[in-house]
Amino acid sequence: MDLRLAAYAVCVEDGRVLLAHAVRPDGMRTWTLPGGRVEHAEDPFDAVIREVAEETGLDAVVERLLGVDSRVIPAAERRLPGRPELQNVGVFYQVRITGGSIRPEPNGETAQSVWTPVAEVPGLGRSSLVDVGLALARTVPPTGHVAPVPVGGLVQH
Template sequence: MHTRVTGIVIEDDRILLLNRDTDGPRTWSLPGGKVEAGESLAEALVREMREETGVQVQVGRLLYLCDHIPARVVHIIFEARRVGGQVGAAELGKDTNPIRGVRFVELTELPQLGFSDRFVQLCQAGFPDAGSYMGAKANIGL
């Protein structure tokens, strides 16, 4: 399995999302990516957030640990706080699913962008059970 970190940045009931060029059912996603050899989880998250969103973050509390067995991925999801930078993908079009855009989205808009009601509820409730292993990624609505 490989390890992937994800950052959730929420400001004024708006969440930072990426719009990716993908064939999947949902083009909007949370920023994050694979942990590279020699990186700590925090270093990987800071790098991924900067590369994908242009935002400098401070890594906050561990929210959830999930897995996606078919893809052989462990997802580690952190709360993050913006401490600098400008919102706008720093490396548009660089990876295999090029980023088309980055923006803060109202939490109430998430269902229209393909996010589950479960994920919206977790965001609005302040991530109850933070720090927990949640099993399949689908258990947190992702």
């Protein structure tokens, strides 16, 4: 089993959420939250700020920890054929944008980032991470845990 530790930014302002249009390794595009892999010896708190800057061009500050999501993606559902199942541990933070200019990620996997009305999210092809992050932001569970998000249709791993 592969293991991935990642940090994700949930930024909701004026009824809109900041989403990144990611280009997957298989060429497909999907909407997701800004964020990604925590580098070796990096604190997830620092990683989420770095990822927001890299992917969107925006400066952010962490306002609070929202929660942690752990899910296992079966080998058959991975984007990279031939890889074993993946346990993705995602640390979700509520962030606030403090500056910068929105832009695509230079030489990266994020084609664009946009402020999207939260009401329009259900109609988007998106990563399950979006639903997890919005559920955490909406409910702020004391344990920092939300029920698993069903994957299928417009919601992908």
